[in-house]
Amino acid sequence: xxxxxxIFLIIPFALCFTNMQCEDDINIDSPNQICDxxxxxxxxxxxxxxxxxxxxxxxxxxxxxxxxxxGASGCDGNTWGFxxxxxxxxxxxxxxxxxxxxxxxxxxxxxxxxxxxMSFNLIPLQVNGSREIILHIEDLETLLYxxx
Numbered sequence: 001x002x003x004x005x006x007i008f009l010i011i012p013f014a015l016c017f018t019n020m021q022c023e024d025d026i027n028i029d030s031p032n033q034i035c036d037x038x039x040x041x042x043x044x045x046x047x048x049x050x051x052x053x054x055x056x057x058x059x060x061x062x063x064x065x066x067x068x069x070x071g072a073s074g075c076d077g078n079t080w081g082f083x084x085x086x087x088x089x090x091x092x093x094x095x096x097x098x099x100x101x102x103x104x105x106x107x108x109x110x111x112x113x114x115x116x117x118m119s120f121n122l123i124p125l126q127v128n129g130s131r132e133i134i135l136h137i138e139d140l141e142t143l144l145y146x147x148x
Contacts, residue, residue, distance in 0.1 A: 035065040035121040039084045039100070046087040052104040056140050057115060064148065065119040066135070074108035077116050081105030084120045084137075095132040095145075098125050102137055122146055 054072035061067075066084070074080065083103040091097035126148055127133055135144040 035119040038121045039086055039124050041086040041088050041124055043088045046085045049101045049103050054104045061146050064122050066122050067119045069117040071115045073111055074106055074114050075110035077114035082118050096127045096130055097134040100137045
């Protein structure tokens with residue numbers, strides 16, 4: 001009788017431990033996982049970029065991501081590529097300023113109009129010793145203030 005009681009005591013106790021498992025798939029998202037793209041810091045690429053035919057619709061900063069919405073002609077917009085390129089230069093002001101160009105890579109040859117939204121990781125633009133920078137994006141009419 002004592003062994004049956006022991007078994008009935010051990011079984012529920014063992015079942016409690018089977019439910020205590022680590023979940024390997026829980027991961028704290030880093031900005032690289034949250035944002036679609038990473039900004040390129042490349043003076044030569046910045047200097048060589050030419051304007052594409054697109055329109056800025058909206059640009060806003062949320063945490064460490066810059067979200068840009070554009071419109072352009074194309075067949076469906078699904079093949080478009082995007083780059084946001086920083087010149088690498090930092091204007092020494094308070095707050096510091098950085099200069100960028102947005103590149104739309106659009107090989108679609110259709111006259112329909114589509115809009116797309118993408119986001120870029122801003123962490124590579126942070127300046128040591130600063131908590132805020134002003135972003136100048138060529139052809140974007142507003143300045144963007146990135147606080148980090």
